[in-house]
Amino acid sequence: MAENFHTDVLIIGSGPAGYTAGVYASRAMLKPLLIQGIQPGGQLTITTDVENWPGDTMVLGPDLMIRMEDHARAVGVNVIQDHITKVDLNSRPFRSIGDRGNTYSSNSLILATGAQAKWLGLPSEDYFKGHGVSACATCDGFFFRGQDVVVVGGGNTAVEEALFLTKFASKVTLIHRRDELRADKVLQKRLLENGKIVPLWNHVLAEIEGERSPKSVSGVKVKNTRTGVEDRFACTGVFIAIGHTPSSELFVDQLASREGGYIVTEPGTTKTSIPGVFAAGDLVDSTYRQAVTSAGMGCMAALDAVKFLAETE
Numbered sequence: 001m002a003e004n005f006h007t008d009v010l011i012i013g014s015g016p017a018g019y020t021a022g023v024y025a026s027r028a029m030l031k032p033l034l035i036q037g038i039q040p041g042g043q044l045t046i047t048t049d050v051e052n053w054p055g056d057t058m059v060l061g062p063d064l065m066i067r068m069e070d071h072a073r074a075v076g077v078n079v080i081q082d083h084i085t086k087v088d089l090n091s092r093p094f095r096s097i098g099d100r101g102n103t104y105s106s107n108s109l110i111l112a113t114g115a116q117a118k119w120l121g122l123p124s125e126d127y128f129k130g131h132g133v134s135a136c137a138t139c140d141g142f143f144f145r146g147q148d149v150v151v152v153g154g155g156n157t158a159v160e161e162a163l164f165l166t167k168f169a170s171k172v173t174l175i176h177r178r179d180e181l182r183a184d185k186v187l188q189k190r191l192l193e194n195g196k197i198v199p200l201w202n203h204v205l206a207e208i209e210g211e212r213s214p215k216s217v218s219g220v221k222v223k224n225t226r227t228g229v230e231d232r233f234a235c236t237g238v239f240i241a242i243g244h245t246p247s248s249e250l251f252v253d254q255l256a257s258r259e260g261g262y263i264v265t266e267p268g269t270t271k272t273s274i275p276g277v278f279a280a281g282d283l284v285d286s287t288y289r290q291a292v293t294s295a296g297m298g299c300m301a302a303l304d305a306v307k308f309l310a311e312t313e
C-alpha cells in the first residue's frame, strides 16, 4: 500500500554523494530519508577494484557501497528502496513521488542521482566491463601499466582519457569514426604530438575479444567506416570515452542546468537555483567524476541543508 512520508531532508540517490549526505544529515539530527533508486549503491556497484578510495589500498566497488549503506543505516538514515518518478519543486515542502505510489514531502531536498557513462551497446563491451573494459581512465588507467590499450571517441573526454593513459600504457590507440576530432584544438595538438598515441581514423569498434575464464580482454575488431573492411589488433584494455549522461531528467526543467543536462550549483556550494534544493556528485560534475569528490559534495549538501533549515525555520 502506498505511504506518505514527511522529512526535513529527502536525499534522492544512494551513491557516494547520497550516503555521505545521509551520514552528515543524520548526525545533525535531521532524520533524513534516503531513496536508493534502481541502482542501490550507484555506479561503483558495476566495477571491481577501487584503489583510490582513501583508507583502502584496494576495495571492491560493491563492498565499498555496502559499507557506505551500513554506515548510513547505523547513524539513523532511513534508507528506502524506491525509485522517484516525479518531483515537484514549485513550493515547499517539496513533493516527490515514488515508483510504488509513495509520496515524500520534504522541507529540503538533496539530489544525488549521479550519472551514467555512455556505452556503445556491444554485447562484448557489456561482457568485459570491469575486466578490461572501462569508462574511466582516472579510475582504471593504473591497472594497464606497460600494456597496449584503446580509447574510443573523438571529443574532449576521449582526448583527455587518451592523454592520461599515456602515463601508464605503452601504446594508446584512439579509435574515431571520423577523420578529425571534435576536441578543443589545444587538446588535439597535445594528442597528435604525443608519441604514445596512435589515432585510427575512420574506424569504429566492432567487437571486443578476449578470454572467458578468467575474463580478460585480448584484442579488438575494428571496422573502416569508409570501406567496411574489418581488422583486428591486440590490446588488453578498452576505454569507452563517448561521454556521460547525468540522471537529471526529473528536475532539468525545474532547475538551472547547463549543456548536457548537468544541474548548476552556486560556486563553492551545492545550492541549486531553488532555495532548499541542493545537488551533489556526478549530477553536477562533468569534470572530476570520482567517488571521493561525490562524497565530498554529499557532505557539503547536507551541511548546506542544515544551514538552510536553521535559517528558514
Ligand SMILES: Cc1cc2nc3c(=O)[nH]c(=O)nc-3n(C[C@H](O)[C@H](O)[C@H](O)COP(=O)(O)OP(=O)(O)OC[C@H]3O[C@@H](n4cnc5c(N)ncnc54)[C@H](O)[C@@H]3O)c2cc1C
Pocket: 012, 013, 014, 015, 016, 017, 018, 035, 036, 037, 038, 039, 040, 041, 042, 043, 044, 046, 047, 049, 050, 051, 052, 053, 082, 083, 084, 085, 112, 113, 114, 115, 116, 117, 130, 134, 135, 136, 139, 140, 247, 250, 280, 281, 282, 283, 289, 290, 291, 292, 294
Ligand atoms: C565502471 C566504473 C568504475 C569506476 N571506478 C571508480 C574508481 O575506481 N574510483 C572512483 O573514485 N570513481 C570511480 N568511478 C566513478 C564513481 O563511481 C562516480 O564518480 C560516483 O559513483 C558518483 O557518485 P554519485 O553519488 O554522484 O552517483 P552514482 O554513483 O551515479 O549514484 C546515483 C544514485 O542515484 C540513484 N538514482 C538515480 N535516479 C534516481 C531516481 N529517479 N530515484 C531515486 N534514485 C535515483 C541511483 O539508483 C544511484 O543509487 C567509476 C565509475 C564507473 C562507471
